[in-house]
Every structure is written in C-alpha cells, then in structure tokens.
Amino acid sequence: MTHPQHDAVIVGAGPAGLAAALALRHAGLDAICVGPAPAPGRPDRRTTALLHGSVRFLTGLGVWERLRPHAAPLAALRLIDRTGRLFRAPDTAFEASEIGQEAFGYNIPNAILTATLFDALGTGFVPSTGVSGIQQDGAGARLALADGHEVSARLVVGADGRQSFCREAAGIGTRSWAYDQTATVCDFAHGRPHGGACTEFHYSGGPFTVVPLPGGNSSLVWVERPAEAAALAALGDAEFAAAIAARLDGLLGEITEVGPRSSFPLSGLIAKKLTAERLALVGEAGHVMPPIGAQGLNLGFRDVADLARCIAGATDPGAPDVLAAYEAARRGDVLTRTLAADLLNRTLTSGLLPLQLARGAGLMALSLAGPLRRAAMRRGMAAAGA
Ligand SMILES: Cc1cc2nc3c(=O)[nH]c(=O)nc-3n(C[C@H](O)[C@H](O)[C@H](O)COP(=O)(O)OP(=O)(O)OC[C@H]3O[C@@H](n4cnc5c(N)ncnc54)[C@H](O)[C@@H]3O)c2cc1C
Numbered sequence: 001m002t003h004p005q006h007d008a009v010i011v012g013a014g015p016a017g018l019a020a021a022l023a024l025r026h027a028g029l030d031a032i033c034v035g036p037a038p039a040p041g042r043p044d045r046r047t048t049a050l051l052h053g054s055v056r057f058l059t060g061l062g063v064w065e066r067l068r069p070h071a072a073p074l075a076a077l078r079l080i081d082r083t084g085r086l087f088r089a090p091d092t093a094f095e096a097s098e099i100g101q102e103a104f105g106y107n108i109p110n111a112i113l114t115a116t117l118f119d120a121l122g123t124g125f126v127p128s129t130g131v132s133g134i135q136q137d138g139a140g141a142r143l144a145l146a147d148g149h150e151v152s153a154r155l156v157v158g159a160d161g162r163q164s165f166c167r168e169a170a171g172i173g174t175r176s177w178a179y180d181q182t183a184t185v186c187d188f189a190h191g192r193p194h195g196g197a198c199t200e201f202h203y204s205g206g207p208f209t210v211v212p213l214p215g216g217n218s219s220l221v222w223v224e225r226p227a228e229a230a231a232l233a234a235l236g237d238a239e240f241a242a243a244i245a246a247r248l249d250g251l252l253g254e255i256t257e258v259g260p261r262s263s264f265p266l267s268g269l270i271a272k273k274l275t276a277e278r279l280a281l282v283g284e285a286g287h288v289m290p291p292i293g294a295q296g297l298n299l300g301f302r303d304v305a306d307l308a309r310c311i312a313g314a315t316d317p318g319a320p321d322v323l324a325a326y327e328a329a330r331r332g333d334v335l336t337r338t339l340a341a342d343l344l345n346r347t348l349t350s351g352l353l354p355l356q357l358a359r360g361a362g363l364m365a366l367s368l369a370g371p372l373r374r375a376a377m378r379r380g381m382a383a384a385g386a
Pocket of ligand 1: 011012013014015016017034035036046047048049050129130131132159160161162164165166183185221264282283284285291294295296297298299300
C-alpha cells in the first residue's frame with residue numbers, strides 16, 4: 001500500500017467509537033470516525049450511569065463540562081431483593097459519602113452523551129452508510145465504504161457494535177449467548193424526590209432499576225421475560241405508570257408522566273480476541289453484557305482509554321507490539337466484568353439454590369460489615385478508573 005491516509009480510522013459512531021476518535025485525536029493522531037451519524041429522529045432512549053473513571057476520562061477529552069448540566073449525580077446505590085426465593089438477600093445500601101465521595105458517578109441520557117461527543121469531534125467525522133470491506137497489508141488497512149469511497153489507515157478501531165463487521169471481517173470468533181429476557185427502558189416523572197439514589201430491585205425475571213435524572217425525573221430499566229415484556233409494551237401510558245408504581249411500592253411517590261418506551265432483547269458476547277492485524281476492537285464490538293450494575297459502556301470507555309495509552313508515544317499505532325499491549329491490558333477487565341454481570345443476572349433468574357445462597361451470603365456480608373462494604377466501594381471505584 002502507498003502510505004495510508006490516516007493514523008487511525010474508527011468504524012462506528014456510537015459512544016465508544018466517537019470517544020475513541022476524540023481520544024486518539026487528543027493523543028495527537030490523525031484519526032477519523034466513519035459510519036452513520038447519530039440520527040436525532042431515532043433517539044437512543046437509554047441512559048448511562050457513568051462511573052467515576054468514565055467521568056475522569058470524559059473530563060480528559062474536554063467534554064465533561066458540556067455533559068455535566070445534563071447528568072444527575074448518583075449519591076447512593078440500593079439493592080433490594082424481591083426474588084421471593086428461599087434465600088432472600090438483605091436490602092443493601094451503599095452511600096458515596098461513606099467513602100468521602102460526593103457521588104459514585106453520574107447518570108446521563110445516551111442521546112445527549114452521543115450528540116455531545118459527535119459535536120466535539122467536528123470535522124473528524126466522515127458520514128457513510130457503513131464500512132463494507134477491509135483489506136489489510138503490512139503497512140495499513142484499506143476500508144471500502146458502502147458509498148463506493150475508500151479510506152486507509154495504519155490502525156482500524158472496530159467500534160461497530162455487537163454485530164461488528166470489523167470483527168467478522170478479521171475472522172475473530174466470539175462466545176455469544178442469548179438471555180430469555182428483554183429490557184424495557186423509558187424516563188418517567190414522579191412526585192417524591194429521588195435524592196440521588198439509584199435503586200436496583202432484584203426480581204426473578206431480572207433487575208428493575210430506577211436511576212436519577214436531572215430535574216427530579218428518573219430513568220427506568222425494567223428487565224423481564226420476553227412474554228412479560230411484550231405485555232408491558234402493549235400497555236397504555238396510564239397502565240404502564242400504574243405498573244411502575246406497583247413495583248416501586250411508593251418509593252418515588254406518584255408516577256406523574258412516562259416517556260416513550262424502547263425494548264432491548266438481552267444477549268451476551270465476548271470476542272475471543274480484541275485485536276487482529278492492524279485492528280483493535282472497542283465497546284460492544286468486543287463485549288456485550290446484560291444491564292445489571294451499569295457496566296457495559298463504562299467498560300467500553302476503559303477500552304478506549306487503554307488503547308490511547310498503549311498507542312501514546314508509538315511511531316506506528318497499528319504495530320504488533322501496540323496491539324499486543326492493548327490485548328494484554330484489556331483481557332482481564334473484559335472477561336471479569338462480562339462474566340460477573342452474567343453471573344449476577346443468572347443468580348436472579350436461576351432456581352438453583354447454591355447460586356441464590358451465594359448471592360444472598362455476599363450481599364448479607366456487604367450489608368452487615370461496614371469495613372467490607374467500604375472496601376468493596378473503594379475497590380469498585382478504583383476498578384472503574386479509566
Ligand atoms: C437497557 C440497557 C441499559 C444500559 N445501561 C447502561 C449503563 O447504565 N451503564 C453502562 O455503562 N452501560 C449500559 N448499557 C450498555 C451500553 O448501552 C452499551 O455498552 C453502549 O451503548 C455500546 O456502545 P458502542 O458504541 O460500543 O456500540 P453502539 O452504540 O451499538 O454503536 C455502534 C455503532 O456502529 C455503527 N455501525 C455498525 N456497523 C457499522 C459498519 N459496518 N460501518 C460503520 N458503522 C457501523 C452503528 O451504526 C452504531 O452507530 C446498557 C445497555 C442496555 C441494553
């Protein structure tokens with residue numbers, strides 16, 4: 001190949017891809033992001049609980065000040081067992097103030113997060129309906145865009161989501177599995193203040209989580225068996241508000257308004273490798289997990305931060321030693337987080353007594369022992385550092 005046009009091409013303009021393009025440009029690379037632009041007409045109705053490390057990462061990218069007014073601090077996390085199982089875990093509460101922090105993180109609508117990253121990237125974005133071909137040779141990779149154009153770079157960053165074309169084109173295998181669960185998400189307004197507390201109710205169909213939003217509203221992630229989720233989708237707004245109120249049992253007072261709903265069938269995936277010749281995967285191209293414990297995109301941002309760190313100072317961002325360092329840096333975090341979210345989710349849905357017992361005992365220890373709980377919070381915050 002003649003000299004590649006760019007240092008890096010990031011494929012996919014989701015939050016992980018946009019953050020990767022910004023991070024690599026901040027590191028001084030000539031990096032562009034290609035893919036369909038985030039469409040205002042098809043908003044992502046999810047919100048993301050950004051943990052401490054992600055906030056630091058976004059601060060480093062220079063976008064946090066713009067995001068902060070749209071984000072609600074998460075001052076407390078409550079876990080409430082409603083599985084009705086033989087071994088019920090005790091209610092467990094974590095307060096950020098217990099470890100001298102104002103908040104564990106901040107909850108922000110995905111649509112605002114993505115639009116802000118997109119604006120910050122400016123001319124670093126090349127709109128395209130998609131990348132349809134990748135050809136590597138020693139010095140770089142050539143990408144065919146669906147509109148007939150071509151771009152080349154020394155490194156391709158696959159940030160093209162769970163069905164990643166980049167991953168498939170590189171022949172990277174996956175371990176993937178489906179859950180018999182669907183998440184329903186929406187925002188809602190309520191009469192009683194949330195007080196900055198995120199509450200995760202554990203039901204046998206999956207977690208039912210309410211997360212603070214600014215303006216006294218909250219976002220909901222309601223995970224259920226698919227048939228139950230379909231029944232929820234068929235409810236009118238007033239009936240759906242009543243269903244939320246019944247689950248919350250007065251926690252947030254009267255539900256005064258519910259926003260439009262979206263559904264997400266749940267699945268899990270781990271890519272067998274995060275790298276191939278001239279390619280690194282970030283975000284859901286490399287790992288997918290159920291929405292329990294707010295891990296997915298936080299893990300994706302840690303991918304990006306580690307990739308930028310491995311590239312810093314390298315003369316060739318797609319060189320084998322850079323990619324080997326990235327693979328080594330990410331493997332453990334990706335495996336442990338994805339499998340932990342999977343296990344925690346299965347302890348809710350499984351009728352197996354040993355699993356229920358293990359979960360109950362773990363939460364019991366955390367709820368009773370202050371030092372253990374504080375150590376777990378500090379560890380959680382340190383591990384979430386990007
Ligand atoms: C209900 C729910 C709640 C969640 N809550 C949280 C939470 O609180 N905290 C948290 O950390 N995580 C959470 N997650 C996970 C989080 O939403 C995902 O990790 C995140 O959205 C994935 O971002 P991404 O950029 O990797 O992928 P995506 O957002 O899927 O972006 C992929 C992009 O690639 C583009 N693309 C695809 N193919 C091509 C191609 N061939 N060429 C070019 N572009 C292409 C797509 O158009 C898209 O723009 C939640 C997930 C769910 C389902």
